[in-house]
Amino acid sequence: MSNIVEISGLNKNYGNFELRDIHFSLPEDCITGFIGINGAGKTTTIRTMLGLAHQDSGQIKIFGKDIKKHGRELKNRIGIVLDEGCFYDELTMAEMKSIIAPAYSRWNEKDYKNNMDRFSLHSNQQISTLSKGMRMKFALTLALSHQADLLIMDEPTSGLDPLIRIEMLEILLDYMKQGGKGVFFSTHITSDLDKVADMLILINQGEILFEEDKDVLMDSHRVVKGKGHHLNDENRELFLTIQETHFGFTGITNQLAQVQASLREDIIIERPTIEDIMLAYVRGGKHHVIASS
């Protein structure tokens, strides 16, 4: 499987925030979820990847080509959906489309019309009157109408109701069926990734904490619950994060065999959600004692 995107040694300093030595790759035929809490650096990474924000150092290759040298050619092959959907509010969707379409050599009017129909959008409606969900659908329509080989989206499902979110996720799955494509999207709604993601990348405080196949990640972590008096300094170290109350503990581990060997009795083992794993790494190393009421 070849990589559509390869990022190495990417640094960017805003003064109050820094992206530090960002490395990751996006394989072909994969939907990759880019996760992290508010302010982790998702938007900054995406904007830097796309050449919309200046990078201090590092290399960004998309389809094997350097974004700095081949920006125009590469953007032709990328469908972009950004958080705010950069549209002129006073225009209709048809007018906005006629500004955007000429920028793409492979613009396909038929795809545009089909996507507008699919989303029940009417071209002559003014952009200022669109709801948040409709704006997002319009942004996705544009991104999908120029035969892009890679979709990069910043929080595309944020603020959307569950029905629209499901529709968007189905569209992404349909898009991937063409083969040879890639999708990279940031989100803090990790339940969306349970449904569609193949790969997950976690960023925290400007650093990548993991880049992993979703199934491997889910199979290698477990939530363990048990009685607090079985814990000691040694077995606490087997957990990425652990919460203790008077009644017992709940921890996340990626060393289940050792936990089972150490805590033989009375433990409950459950599969974690992506959110459990994300929070375990973000809070990693912290030991939480929650006072019971």
Ligand SMILES: Nc1ncnc2c1ncn2[C@@H]1O[C@H](COP(=O)(O)OP(=O)(O)OP(=O)(O)O)[C@@H](O)[C@H]1O
């Ligand atoms: N133009 C800028 N100038 C200075 N600081 C910036 C700028 N843009 C972003 N930042 C800072 O970079 C940090 C990361 O922001 P970013 O928007 O990348 O996070 P995020 O992971 O996308 O968060 P969210 O999920 O809240 O959108 C924040 O502390 C933010 O204040």
